[in-house]
Amino acid sequence: MKRPTIADIARRAGVSKVAVSYALNDRPGVSAAKRALIKSIAAEIGWRPNSAARALNGARANSVGLAVCRPARILGVEPFFMELISGIESELSARSYALTLQVVPDHEQEMETYRRWWGEGRVDGTILVDLHWDDPRVPGLAELGLPAVVVGHPSQSGPLVSVWSDDAAAVRETVEYLAALGHRSIARVAGLPRLVHTRLRDEAFTAVCAERGLAASITHTDYTGEEGARATRRLLGSRERPTAIVYDNDIMTVAGLSAAHEMGLEVPAELSIVAWDDSPVSQVVRPALTALTRDIPAYGAIAARTLLDLIGEREVADVETPAHRLLPRGSTAPPPPS
DSSP states (O other): OOOOOHHHHHHHHTSOHHHHHHHHTTOSSSOHHHHHHHHHHHHHHTOOTTHHHHHHHTOOOOEEEEEEOSOHHHHTTOHHHHHHHHHHHHHHHHTTOEEEEEEOSSHHHHHHHHHHHHHTTOOSEEEEOSOBTTOTHHHHHHHHTOOEEEESOGGGOTTSEEEEOOHHHHHHHHHHHHHHHTOOEEEEEEOOTTBHHHHHHHHHHHHHHHHHTOEEEEEEOOSOHHHHHHHHHHHHTSSSOOSEEEESSHHHHHHHHHHHHHTTOOTTTTOEEEEESOOTHHHHSSSOOEEEEOOHHHHHHHHHHHHHHHHTTOOOOOEEOOOOEEEOOTTOOOOOOO
């Protein structure tokens, strides 16, 4: 987990550290061929300017990185991320650590951000979010040597430590609750299909609905209110209209509630809805939303604590946190008589 240093470059190039310094700073004293070799090695091992002094004296940056590959406009209205970050920050600030946050457009830029942070000594570790199936960032971070903790299921975290909760159990509890109320047709308005937690929820939803003999459908979205409302309109305008809808976040749930009202349907008399993640917005709308709830700031704090233990070279292992629990409120009821 050692950052690349001038000494590493010198050893691989078979020259002195002084020669490396001259080459990297374009000073005379080394041949053009040797300069090119040194710079090639520096690029290959991920060395960046200003990293040498920190790496040689063993100093830490006292900062943790969080790169988020989602549009900034979504982050501003996504309660989950704001609560997760608040939990991370609460743990870091108590240890005199800072949080370095970067919004990136894609995973390629995200990996470049990690390489820059690590090479320049800006962070001591990172928290990886929005885990994908066969995620290339996992082996990339492992190869880079940057201490990292994955917020996601351990089945896809590879050699990295993961902090996770059992989404399948939460899905099962929700579907069984709706079935007990009498619902026979349930829809799921899900998030991005490439995310690991989306696929695990999809699989659990399909399985439990099949076990119960329920009609089931899944619509994938980008988590925005606009997409949540659009998906709701399509579902409610279909020939086989569901009597209950489970959403992957509360922003889409609120948008779905509004769409149902626009179409003249009463919630919960004619349609039951359930939100995933129980932010304050779930309780201020009318009717208040039945929701899958958990302590998200605590989730973030556990991820930060695990990463700091990893940075401190203490023994760490995957951490399973408590699963969401269903909190019934006013947005669910038995379906209308058929």
